[in-house]
Amino acid sequence: MIIENVYIAPVVGTEIPSGYVRIEGDRIAEVGSGPAPANPGETRIDGTGCLATPGLVNTHHHLYQWASQGLAQDATLFEWLVASYQVWAAMDAEVVKGAAAAGLGYLALSGCTLSSDHHYVFPKGRGDLFAAEIEAARELGIRFHPARGSMDRGQSQGGLPPDVVVEDRDTVLAATSEAIDAYHDPSFSSKLRIAVAPCSPFSVTAELMTDAAELARAKGVRLHTHLAETLDEDEHCVEAFGVRPVDYMEKLGWLGPDVWFAHTVHLSDADIDKFAATGTGAAHCPSSNGRLGAGIARVSEMLRRGANVGLGVDGNASSELTTLSGEMRQALLFQRAAHGPTALTARQALEMATMGGARNLGRAGELGSLEAGKLADIALWRVDSAFASAVEDPVCQLVFATRQPPLARLLVGGEIVVENDELKTVDQDASGRAGAEAHRRLMRLARERGFSVAKEVHT
Numbered sequence: 146m147i148i149e150n151v152y153i154a155p156v157v158g159t160e161i162p163s164g165y166v167r168i169e170g171d172r173i174a175e176v177g178s179g180p181a182p183a184n185p186g187e188t189r190i191d192g193t194g195c196l197a198t199p200g201l202v203n204t205h206h207h208l209y210q211w212a213s214q215g216l217a218q219d220a221t222l223f224e225w226l227v228a229s230y231q232v233w234a235a236m237d238a239e240v241v242k243g244a245a246a247a248g249l250g251y252l253a254l255s256g257c258t259l260s261s262d263h264h265y266v267f268p269k270g271r272g273d274l275f276a277a278e279i280e281a282a283r284e285l286g287i288r289f290h291p292a293r294g295s296m297d298r299g300q301s302q303g304g305l306p307p308d309v310v311v312e313d314r315d316t317v318l319a320a321t322s323e324a325i326d327a328y329h330d331p332s333f334s335s336k337l338r339i340a341v342a343p344c345s346p347f348s349v350t351a352e353l354m355t356d357a358a359e360l361a362r363a364k365g366v367r368l369h370t371h372l373a374e375t376l377d378e379d380e381h382c383v384e385a386f387g388v389r390p391v392d393y394m395e396k397l398g399w400l401g402p403d404v405w406f407a408h409t410v411h412l413s414d415a416d417i418d419k420f421a422a423t424g425t426g427a428a429h430c431p432s433s434n435g436r437l438g439a440g441i442a443r444v445s446e447m448l449r450r451g452a453n454v455g456l457g458v459d460g461n462a463s464s465e466l467t468t469l470s471g472e473m474r475q476a477l478l479f480q481r482a483a484h485g486p487t488a489l490t491a492r493q494a495l496e497m498a499t500m501g502g503a504r505n506l507g508r509a510g511e512l513g514s515l516e517a518g519k520l521a522d523i524a525l526w527r528v529d530s531a532f533a534s535a536v537e538d539p540v541c542q543l544v545f546a547t548r549q550p551p552l553a554r555l556l557v558g559g560e561i562v563v564e565n566d567e568l569k570t571v572d573q574d575a576s577g578r579a580g581a582e583a584h585r586r587l588m589r590l591a592r593e594r595g596f597s598v599a600k601e602v603h604t
């Protein structure tokens with residue numbers, strides 16, 4: 146297959162105003178400028194009027210939250226969590242499957258070819274929740290790195306979540322180990338890798354954090370958690386552990402090139418330098434941070450000091466209907482509003498959404514840029530529509546515009562997942578309806594357990 150006459154923003158290397166990308170099997174065979182060499186028998190895709198970028202990489206999400214969007218709209222993180230835990234306690238595998246089908250489909254429609262997920266609520270006797278989201282990703286055909294999350298520090302132990310949504314440490318470690326053995330595929334072309342992800346310092350014991358790191362390193366998989374998201378968390382860590390979040394995680398052996406943290410909004414210069422020195426990554430989730438009033442992560446400073454930053458939409462319950470392509474714009478505007486117009490460029494935003502994400506997920510050698518030998522994960526954006534073609538720079542159009550350019554093609558390993566803004570591997574309307582049905586089902590199950598939106602969310 147060859148995509149020709151296309152503007153190429155390869156992220157690594159120089160941009161090509163008119164060139165071609167040749168694909169063999171699931172890999173990129175060649176990226177070149179000018180007309181494509183004739184090669185009989187090849188499928189040719191005319192990229193005239195299009196911008197080719199690497200597929201976007203989403204490095205933080207909670208797919209199940211598709212089913213609990215729109216709750217606690219004016220709450221802080223801790224208030225929002227306390228309201229949401231009660232709803233999430235009612236979820237089952239059917240809710241997760243529908244939510245994941247909608248959430249992953251929505252991501253693919255915004256140019257995402259690889260998404261992580263962080264699932265950390267496992268109510269007892271509600272089916273195989275982890276398998277349900279893996280099934281949804283397999284049906285859609287995008288690459289998926291679900292993290293087996295966990296919480297073992299309920300209210301009775303000084304944590305934030307009610308005891309009903311936490312598990313005990315042995316159960317968590319056994320289930321996480323089983324998930325890795327059952328699903329983790331370390332191969333170059335892998336579409337499924339597992340990570341280990343205790344939820345946060347305020348919902349997990351130090352013992353589980355330490356054991357989880359040991360397990361992940363024994364199995365050769367990556368480590369993920371929420372960190373330094375809000376000032377409330379900062380206070381909690383100082384009170385409970387005597388140190389701020391990054392120092393706490395350092396003490397537990399949680400800094401390193403195999404770790405990426407979600408949010409990291411409240412970092413000191415010394416924290417940022419520790420990330421850079423150890424290769425610890427950050428998943429920047431600007432819409433969620435804005436929605437919960439958490440603050441603005443010091444992304445331009447992190448990049449300047451050599452720390453890796455990728456992007457994440459975060460769970461849709463704290464970033465309703467957020468697109469991954471739109472997070473490039475949100476990241477850029479946040480940095481500029483806080484630090485001036487040179488704080489982050491459109492190209493840096495695109496790099497965070499692609500290579501930055503690939504580094505966070507340990508895939509920098511395999512994807513994240515358009516280079517010969519890498520996997521053919523490619524987004525082809527249409528940048529010649531009547532209104533938009535007044536903007537000559539296609540990368541500016543992609544990153545600055547509120548309205549996402551039409552997605553002409555989305556290829557995952559050379560396979561077409563999206564064509565002309567429509568999912569091709571699954572029934573798009575059915576995926577959307579499955580998400581809506583998951584929402585209705587979850588709210589019904591939560592009400593049956595005595596949850597009342599009027600009483601517990603809008604007070």
Ligand SMILES: [Zn+2]
Pocket residue numbers: 205206207371407459460
């Ligand atoms: Zn999160």
